[in-house]
Amino acid sequence: MxxxxxxxxxxxxxxxxxxxxxxxxxxxxxxxxxxxxxxxxxxxxxxxxxxxxxxxxxxxxxxxxxxxxxxxxxxxxxxxxxxxxxxxxxxxxxxxxxxxxxxxxxxxxxxxxxxxxxLTMPPLASYLRGIRVRCIRTVRASDAAHSAKLANYLASALALRDARQAGADEALVVDRAGLVIEGTTSNVFAVVGDRLVTPAVEAGILDGITRHHVIATARELGMDVELASLAPAALAESREVFITSTLREILPVSEVDGHRVGAGARGPVTEALHRAFRRRVGAPWVFGGDP
Ligand SMILES: Cc1ncc(COP(=O)(O)O)c(C=O)c1O
Structure with a gap:
């Protein structure tokens, strides 16, 4: 290595x-x-x-x-x-x-x-139990640069520190309108009813490559995908929430601002999407549950 x-x-x-x-x-x-x-x-x-x-x-x-x-x-x-x-x-x-x-x-x-x-990935327990997130209002350098992947992550680093100090694992970024737009280094998705909801690129997010593959995977599985941003309370009331990134793929969220999401563990839609994503990238399933 x-x-x-x-x-x-x-x-x-x-x-x-x-x-x-x-x-x-x-x-x-x-x-x-x-x-x-x-x-x-x-x-x-x-x-x-x-x-x-x-x-x-x-x-x-x-x-x-x-x-x-x-x-x-x-x-x-x-x-x-x-x-x-x-x-x-x-x-x-x-x-x-x-x-x-x-x-x-x-x-x-x-x-x-x-x-x-x-490459190191989060521990298996995070995929099974999900992570806890805090929604934090902040303005990032990238907000002024049309979603360029700018090296300046200071506002996000401070949001992550605040989230950790509040006992969470990750921060979700809340924009000026009070809506959750993405994670500090990830995109965010929610399962609302039988739809998959994720903010539009125009919301000021990084146009994540994993996000693209997850949207395509969801459509292949027959799911409707809606591009919309949710307020923290609505996010917490979703059936399932997960974040996506190159390094973490599809990581379940089990708690938003101290409120349990769904059953408080990886949900069935998140797991089905993650399994299909792994097939799409040609990688074996190594995230627990049935083989
Ligand atoms: C702000 C932000 N959003 C989303 C992502 C996820 O993008 P990708 O799936 O291309 O890794 C990242 C990745 O670093 C990021 O920094």
Whole structure:
């Protein structure tokens, strides 16, 4: 199992991987990123991640630092070198280095950094029992950048800290209108009646790649999917709630703001969707219940 870092195409051991203190990613959070994972050792949904990376870069008017072919080849090479059973990969692009000063024109060449680590997922108990969430009102840097996957997660990190201090596992982000729009690093879904409800991209969410696959999976299973945002109280009264992300797939929520959701454990719709999602990505079922 290995961790490694690739900076502008050069491979480093993690302890040797260094970025200039004049890099605008460090100075101003002037950067975007993608989080990918492998299934069976192969990177999943690379094109979808590169499409989103390009959209994030376009929102910040940063040029793609290398062609998609080069970025893909660097990713494949790093995954091969790391040789993990399953890997997590974080691809970051900053506007690059420049003299101190806020003006983006001070930087001339974007910096790209790829980190590869062994993949770790939440414990099985979280998939069986679900996690507890707190709904926290906050405004994020990404709210001003048209859903770009900005590196600045400060507001979400503070919301997560508040949620943890309140005894929960995760925070859900509440917007100015008082509606739950997503998790700190995940999208949110609710089962309401026999429909699956999840906020629309226009609500100001990150257009999650797992979210896309879950919506497609639900439609394949014959479910109606409604794009809408719910208030915390309505979310708590849903039959089932779950969050989705590349690293966690489909993770049940058993408690919203101290109120039990459904039976207080993974519900049947969440489990059916997760099983179908695993079939879609070609991975075995390892999340408990019947084999
Ligand atoms: C704010 C936010 N929403 C949603 C997601 C889930 O996106 P994906 O399914 O592409 O991992 C993430 C992932 O990091 C995120 O940071």
């Amino acid at each position: 290995a961790r490694l870092a690739v900076i502008d195409g050069v491979v480093y051991a993690p302890s040797d991987a260094k970025i200039s203190v004049y890099d605008r990613g460090f100075l101003y959070g002037d950067s975007v990123f993608e989080t990918l994972r492998t299934y069976g050792g192969r990177a999943f949904a690379v094109d979808e991640h590169l499409d989103r990376l390009e959209r994030s870069l376009a929102a910040l008017a940063i040029a793609l630092p290398a062609s998609r072919a080069v970025l893909t080849a660097e990713l494949m090479d790093a995954l091969l070198r790391a040789d993990n059973t399953e890997s997590y990969a974080r691809l970051m692009v900053t506007r690059g280095q420049g003299a101190l000063g806020l003006d983006p024109a001070l930087a001339h060449a974007a910096t790209r950094v790829l980190l590869v680590e062994p």
